[in-house]
Amino acid sequence: MAVYFQKREIVVPGQLLAEGRYRPSIGTYDEGGKIFASLVGLAELRGNTIKVVPLEGVYIPHEGDFVIGTITVVAGNNWKVDIGGPYIASLHVNNALRRPYDEDISRYFDIGEVIAAEVIAFDRSGGPFLTIKGRGLRKLTDGMILEVSPSKIPRIIGRRGSMINMIKDRLRIQTFVGQNGRIWIKAPGSSIMRIAVKAFKMIESEAHTSKLTDRVAAMIDEELAAIGEILPEDEAEAETPEDETEAASEEVAPIDEVTTTEDVEKEETPTGDETTSSVEDEIREKENDTEEVKEE
Amino acid sequence: MSPEVKPDFLISTEGLRFDGRRPDELRPIEFKVGVLQQADGSAYIKQGKTFIMAAVYGPRELHPRHLTLNDRAFLRVVYRMATFSVPDRKRPAPSRREREISMVIANALKPVLFLEDYPKAVVDVFIQVIQADGGTRCAAINAASLALADAGVPMRSLVPSVAVGKADGTLVVDLGDEEDKYGQGDVPMAIIPTTDEVTLLQQDGSFTREELVEAMQMGVQACKYIHELQKEALRRAYASRAPAEEEDDDYEDDLETDLGEADLVGEDE
């Protein structure tokens, strides 16, 4: 029994990681009782399981993933959906519409339209298959889609949504984060949108550095100050900026969902006059939500 | 541009080569990983004056469909030389030589790839020789395996590759252009460094059986050295994306919960 890597070491394919009664997991392979890395990434030992957390890679679907896809084909009773990666997904009409529905299903989703969906099945023989029956799942019609490396998505969400919630709270934007590396963003104005994009790109390029949440927060505050926006936490009493008002009034409880298999959170309605404590409360509430969902 | 004149000697009376190297000495090698933004993975290699870029796309949807393999991904390798990479302008259309080299490179890489993880898909490896100064197929393999790792394609190991040849009767590693043109033969090879198995082996010229065995042994040693350079280049490219060493435990918590954990649900039990 021996482990041959340091904590958080960057390992490369073919590197011997351990010998003995360890269990190979993601990013590793077993050859004659020895465990080697099969990917570039950060080696980790948890219990007796050894894995390599990948730092790159295309999107491979998993059941339960939330994804953002573009309709590429409308065919009879299903849509073909580009979700990135090697596999084109299918959305069957039964997983999208309630009966009765029009025979021409392109009326509902046409080529080029974008949906927020969930992967309900995927294996070697077929799929991936999608559904958009579920809270927050729907057609996305405005805002923008930012593409990042799918391997960076967990970091963009953060521990129990800490990163994404921080960004949303500060910028008062709506987002939907797809595991396939696509992030839907709706911002109250183009300057806020630009800061949001900058924040996500910063996370993508610095995903494996520590204290990232703090640094992204600092960057956002700096950028907000530069465009004369008001920080929600420090300036809670101040007047609501124009853009914000617009957004708040537009807010119709649409998708505001950041969801991983672990993190499910409720829709929030940023009003533009939160106090520091109310923000914290909200986060606490969310964490409670998360626990509940886990127990289910 | 380079003068196409046969040098007086390939091995000097002191036993040194045309460019001053010892018989077992490689040319300077520079690897850089992550050089092309559009590609899923990329790397370049500069080996002596040879300069090659490799890009990997995929695993992605395969076109045309008739190439589809139901139990694994299709590995497609395309090796191309720029018209200006050689002394005379190369014709722009793909040559038979380029097609054959594409095939042997694919065969050199295939044994290390877990292509069975991506049935029906394709992994595309595009290699562009920008400047050719000997050993391009080997340099291409060195760069391509780094590009594959950069793309996150799971693999048993990187694949290092080198050519061993014979110049004025002496076995020499990593042939330069002159040795390639005026020497007595050439043995390009690639290995899986974890098992020392050979995945590329070609030969031309004239060697005795003993010479070939010795040449392959020299090749394995040189490949192991190149393998170290590959690993170093890969680590260097990712080091900037890794957590700083002196940082607190705060990060650890982040790491365990943030990174890849979503993929592991149900697997830990």
Next chain:
Amino acid sequence: MGDYSAEIISRIDRNYIADLLAQGERIDGRAYDEFRPIEIEYDVVSAKAEGSALVRMGGTSVIAGVKVLLGEPYPDTPDEGVIMVTAEMPPLASPLFELGPPREDAIELARVVDRGVRESETVEVKKLCVEPGKVVQMVFCDVYALEFDGNLIDCASIAANAALLTTEFPEHKWENGEAVPTGNKISVPLKNLAVEATVAKIEDHLIIDPVLKEEMVQDCRITMAVDEGENFTAIQKGGGAGPMTLEQVDQAFGMALDGTRMIRELIRSTAKERE
């Protein structure tokens, strides 16, 4: 660079780009008449090519290499050398580029960049003649895309001109019925420098140097080669069938005059620094 309006771009992207333009903004924050930052690296193929340059324009990059060879002149121009520019869109450079013989868009790229150089008579072909009717110098400039994030034409045009401007090759003279090197190195006889600027039309907006997402939603584009005398030497309207008004074309002319002036100065100054 080609007509990627045929690719499926999500409606969200399309609307987002259009909405921003309506507010006077572009997706990357640039002004309508602003190029992305341009970097030129010379002599990247110094051991085999007589001239070379790698050019980066934001996320687009290309490499150009020049070969100068001896050959027979064309029968109809016995005292003129040959200059030819080609361009390739290899699949290495973009997930959108396909394997196989060049598609229409790749052929258009090559021809438009070639016209920019040839029609402006950038190269004095008579000075490339070694012996009339027998031997001339043939200058081949080949451009390869490395990374494609829009506006390949302008990037290729910069690279071709930068590589040609810094090309040096062995001078030859005619002696005893054959071409022999004089031992001197000479430059390509350039009397002019014409570079291209591309303006995309999206609805009623004209923007210079479009990125890929902008190309995907453009109605059309117009590429203009402008020389040192500020004369237009080649124009190509392409990248979609959308019509333009004469006023819009004239507005694009103005953008191209400013853009190409900046690019010519950049090529001249960076080529000079190199020495």
